[in-house]
Amino acid sequence: MRSGRQRFSRKRSRALHDVLMDKVLITGATGLLGTTLVPYLKKCENCVVTHARRAGADFLVDLDNRDRSFEFLTQVQPSVIVNLAGLTSVELCQEEPNSAYLANTRTVENLAEWLLQSGAACHLIQISTDQVYDGVGPHAEDQVTLTNYYAFSKYAGELAADRVPSTILRTNFIGRSKLSNRESLTDWVYASLTSRKSVQVLRDVLFSPLSMNTLGEMIQLVIAKRPTGVFNLGSQDGMSKADFDFAFAERLGLATSTMSRIDSGQATFLKAYRPKDMRMDCSKFENVLGVKLPLLSDELNRVAKEYHEFT
Numbered sequence: 298m299r300s301g302r303q304r305f306s307r308k309r310s311r312a313l314h315d316v317l318m319d320k321v322l323i324t325g326a327t328g329l330l331g332t333t334l335v336p337y338l339k340k341c342e343n344c345v346v347t348h349a350r351r352a353g354a355d356f357l358v359d360l361d362n363r364d365r366s367f368e369f370l371t372q373v374q375p376s377v378i379v380n381l382a383g384l385t386s387v388e389l390c391q392e393e394p395n396s397a398y399l400a401n402t403r404t405v406e407n408l409a410e411w412l413l414q415s416g417a418a419c420h421l422i423q424i425s426t427d428q429v430y431d432g433v434g435p436h437a438e439d440q441v442t443l444t445n446y447y448a449f450s451k452y453a454g455e456l457a458a459d460r461v462p463s464t465i466l467r468t469n470f471i472g473r474s475k476l477s478n479r480e481s482l483t484d485w486v487y488a489s490l491t492s493r494k495s496v497q498v499l500r501d502v503l504f505s506p507l508s509m510n511t512l513g514e515m516i517q518l519v520i521a522k523r524p525t526g527v528f529n530l531g532s533q534d535g536m537s538k539a540d541f542d543f544a545f546a547e548r549l550g551l552a553t554s555t556m557s558r559i560d561s562g563q564a565t566f567l568k569a570y571r572p573k574d575m576r577m578d579c580s581k582f583e584n585v586l587g588v589k590l591p592l593l594s595d596e597l598n599r600v601a602k603e604y605h606e607f608t
């Protein structure tokens with residue numbers, strides 16, 4: 298039987314652990330990435346506080362509202378902010394540049410300004426995008442080419458984050474969505490092929506994404522090490538979206554007779570311009586963080602396993 302003294306010291310060490318633990322605020326926690334990241338970061342024993350704009354989080358605040366954002370951040374007093382909030386539809390950003398600015402830039406300006414004004418000992422992890430690149434890849438961090446309003450507004454968000462102690466992660470991700478109303482690239486391929494719908498996939502658009510699970514592990518590493526600066530974070534190599542989609546289908550044993558390869562110029566479903574080669578050189582992240590990032594074929598295997606486990 299446990300003695301009173303043992304119970305007391307367990308309670309005290311738990312309280313000490315809570316005090317010493319990072320308070321990690323995830324802004325935009327209810328989206329595609331947030332719903333995978335939040336359970337993982339909780340499992341890693343962080344004290345996680347979640348935020349969104351409309352529903353489903355500990356705090357609901359529109360981060361483009363400066364006063365409400367300041368109040369909320371002062372109340373939470375995070376030691377790390379992982380900012381996932383944003384407007385991710387490239388099409389919508391192109392149609393409504395001001396919405397893109399408010400969601401992808403003003404929100405980060407408000408976070409950064411609070412950090413500067415409050416003097417809080419807090420590290421910002423800003424999730425950015427591989428859409429800030431174009432031209433022949435793989436791209437190093439200084440080879441930015443901005444070709445649509447989504448990329449412009451995310452890059453302007455990076456500049457705001459750069460004013461405070463921050464890690465800016467340019468990334469792209471794949472994997473099974475936990476949300477019924479938010480589809481990832483792999484969900485789209487999976488749903489289309491299982492329902493025998495015809496789909497066109499892009500042979501001239503190249504990328505180097507990570508699975509959301511690997512990205513979560515890398516974000517946990519960044520929380521622990523807090524490197525400052527801009528980092529590409531993707532798979533080591535990369536491939537065209539068309540090759541990726543066929544390889545994904547093959548791993549799941551899905552028939553591909555309804556899937557055809559086209560060039561992006563023929564894609565009538567795309568209105569806004571998309572960069573052709575978003576592959577990233579991630580050696581800076583690997584060197585500074587002391588990790589080896591996976592090949593995209595490894596990430597395909599990891600993601601295919603998620604779908605196998607689900608079915």
Ligand SMILES: NC(=O)c1ccc[n+]([C@@H]2O[C@H](COP(=O)([O-])OP(=O)(O)OC[C@H]3O[C@@H](n4cnc5c(N)ncnc54)[C@H](OP(=O)(O)O)[C@@H]3O)[C@@H](O)[C@H]2O)c1
Binds near residue numbers: 451
């Ligand atoms: N999806 C991709 O393939 C991809 C690729 C590369 C980089 N990224 C970046 O990764 C991050 C996460 O992407 P995601 O796909 O998980 O996004 P998502 O599914 O679209 O979710 C966006 C989140 O941001 C919140 N949000 C939007 N506007 C807000 C505002 N004004 N104030 C407060 N919260 C706001 C949303 O809350 P409500 O739902 O309550 O409005 C939601 O929780 C984004 O910054 C994105 O740019 C995404």
